[in-house]
Amino acid sequence: MRHKKIWIALALCLIAALAAWKYWGGGDKAPKVLAEAEVKTGQVRKVLEATGIIKAQVGAIVKIGARATGTIQDMRVKVGDRVTKGQVIALVDSREDASRLNEATARLARTEAELKQVLEVYPKRVAEAQAELALSRAKADYASVNLRRQKELFAKELVSRDVLDQARRDALVAQNELAAREVTLARTKTEFEKERIKAERSKEEAQAALVTAETKLTYARIVSPIDGVVSNVTVQQGETVVAGLQVANLITVLDPTRLEMWIYVDETDVGQVTPGMRVEFRVDSLPGEIFSGQVDQIYPQPEIRDNIVYYQALVRLNPEQSQRLRPEMTTHCQIVVQEKKDVLVIPNAALKWIGSRQVVFVVGPGGAVRETLPELGLAGLNETEVLGGLSAGDRVAVQIVLPGTMTGASRPNGTSGQGGQAGQAGQAGQGAPGMGRGQGGASSGR
Structure with a gap:
């Protein structure tokens, strides 16, 4: 029984040796590294490609139109020209608007003259009415004093009743004249105030009409509202534009x-x-x-x-x-x-798949190759963070030829079986399991 167990153990060892020999493509064959890289400290970034x-x-693109109807008298720019804010870039025929401006100017001058006349004439009329009122008041005072005196004299039988009646009449006339002069003065002041307000309103109306005419005249001057470059011109000199309910776009300026x-x-x-x-x-x-x-x-x-x-x-x-x-x-x-700096990184091409395992082939002294299963961190577009299993300065294979006796199902991803070269496994879209778009740098588009 003891010898039987020994023979069974030897048989198992022989089977394991044969399996290893088959895995590596035969006893006389070894993995061949075509390209290698160094494990080093660097930065790794997780990016989304889009x-x-x-x-x-x-506000960077402004379509400039014309609010005036008429013929383009002067087109001063063309596509590609640089313009500045406030620069005149086109002129529309403005003769009609200029005539309206002259008419508004003349109307304003007339209203100003009327206002000036009111301010000069009516104060004199008021002063005249005030003087006549003062005269009438003086007459009324004299007539009142004279009436009292005549009453005293009549009581002493020094004057006749006719003289007393005449004094009463003069006092009554003076009082009525004084009241009339007071009404005249009040009427003159009221007329002065109303005429002044009327003249001032007429002047303001004329000024508003003048501003309107000046504004309409400015519509004939098409200016650039921003600094930029002319990107489009839809009309040329000599063409007619009609401004209706919608402003006609003539020139487009881009900042x-x-x-x-x-x-x-x-x-x-x-x-x-x-x-x-x-x-x-x-x-x-x-x-x-x-x-x-x-x-x-x-x-x-x-x-x-x-x-x-x-x-x-x-x-x-x-x-x-x-x-x-x-x-x-x-x-x-x-x-x-996400971005990490000063971490241990390896190229994504060094990551190979063998079955369900993602491994790295480490190149040792004398070209010896060993397989390791590192602990990985953040996966970037070209490099992946290493958390454990590798050290700075280690050499890893990025292109490797494994013996060709392996079946296609078990051959590591990114390696070649029958002597072919290793592919670039681990690059964009070929990262670790669960590595979605962005982790391996794959585009976010489809």
Whole structure:
């Protein structure tokens, strides 16, 4: 029995040796490393890739129209010209408005003369009425005193009744004349006030008509409301524009320094995006150049394209970037969701799949290759964080040829069996299990 157990143990060892020999492609074959990399300290970023588009900010594009009807007398700009705020860019025939302005000016001059006449004449009339009132008051006082005196004399029988009656009559006439002069003075003052108000209102009306005429005349001068570049001209010199219920758009001016970017984020990724996240993007017209910004806000209203729901993330661009970009340009964006610096990293190409295990082949002294199962952290676009199982300075295989005796089902992902080269496993879209879009750098679009 003891010898039987020994033989069974030897048989099991032989079977294990044969299995290892088959796994590595035979006793005389060993894994061949075609390319290797060093485990080192660096940074790793988790990003979401998405497509964006350059747009003009609200107010950056102004369509300038004409509120005056007439012929374009002078078109002073063309497409591509730079204009400044307040610059006259076109003139409309304004002869009719100029005539109305002259008429309003003459009406204002007439009302001013009428007001001046009222202010000069009526004070004199008031002064005249005041003087006549003072004279009548003096006559009334004298007549009253004379009546008292005549009454005293008549009581002493020194004057006749006829003299007394005449004194009464003179006093009554003087009192009535005084009352009439008081009414005349009050009437003159009232007329003066009313005529003054009437003349002032006429002057204000004439001034308003003059301002209206001047304003309508300015409609013939089409000016640019902003600094920018002329992007469109719809009429030319000599053509007639008609201003009706809707203003006719003649010239479009674009401010090239006020641009923004709309990023279309897939509904499956929008939960990872928050305002303030850094964004890096590039455009096809400037290859090799990377622009940067940050998410300003995320619009709550979705946009459906090809039955896929997207949400717009807004990125404000500074004037320097805006000067180099153009509206409607397509951008290729990377939203930095998470970033770690000064951590141990390996290239994603060093991660290989063997069955359900993700392993790394470590190259030792003399070219010896050993398989290890590292503890991984944050997975980025090109590199993955290593939490354990590897040390700084270790060499790992990024391209490896394993012996070709393995079946296709058990061959590690990214390696070749029959002498072929290892693929670039672990790069975009080939990360660890559960690595969704953004973790391996896959685009958020579909």
